[in-house]
Amino acid sequence: MSFSTLSISILAVVALQLQFVHIVLSLNQTNSYLQHICIKSEGTYNPDSSYENQIKRHLDYSSTNYLDYGFIHGVGGEGPNTFYIKAQCRGDASLSMCRSCLSTAFSGILRKCRNNKGRIIWYDNCFLYLSSIYTYQKIDSKHYLYLQNAKDVSGNTKLFNKNKRDLLYKLKGTATRKEQKPYTRDYMYATGEESLGKMKLYAMMQCTQDLSVKNCSVCLDSIIAKLPSCCNGKQGGRVLNPSCTFRYELYPFVKPSQ
Secondary structure: OOOOHHHHHHHHHHHHHHHHHHHHOOOOOOOEEEEEEEOOOOOOOOOHHHHHHHHHHHHHHHHHOOOOOOOEEEEEEEEOOOOOEEEEOOOOHHHHHHHHHHHHHHHHHHHHHHHHHHHHEEEEEEEEEEEOOOOOOOOOOOOOEEEEOEEEOOOOOHHHHHHHHHHHHHHHHHHHHOOOOOOOOOOOOEEEEEEOOOOEEEEEEEEOOOHHHHHHHHHHHHHHHOOOOOOEEEEEEEEEOEEEEEEEEEOOOOOOOO
């Protein structure tokens, strides 16, 4: 079977369009569910109770009125029924994406942790943490989750691991620079890339905006230290924690920092 020059040109254009679509979808256009934790040690409550209704009202109000810089922290209830809400969107998520993600996260966490007082859920564009324990400005050192790209790195794995680690430490410096302005969407958030021969490595780091710069630095050190357990030798990976997170891939997945 033979193809005309026109047919080959059309196929080439289609291939380029598909590649472009893949990149656009990677750049923060999807909001995939990642993982969740139901914290059994904090106890439970009765579904459809006044406790749950208060949480719903609190989150609905907060997500409507307090998302200008992509972070929410609130408290509601009283006595043994006091609850705390912490939520944050990724630094490159638009306001509409942020609201949509948190709406999805709240309905998702009710399904996956039906009556746990303590629960955490992560999506690509945001995470939500509901707890009966006061967590504001504190580093969470208990809850870590690892996600990794199924594909292994080809070639010099040790060199790739070193370059990946170096890039993450570079981004840590960017995320914790003292001249950053609080109450901005990209506060304590950094993205970057590094050329590795014919490949390019992309990475992102972020702390929750309630942390001090010092505690953000401590938190980022703690998750970088998880690299050997998480994803050495893998083309992509991330560590999820309620106080900070990182991700790296061999393809672009966030909008570059301005």
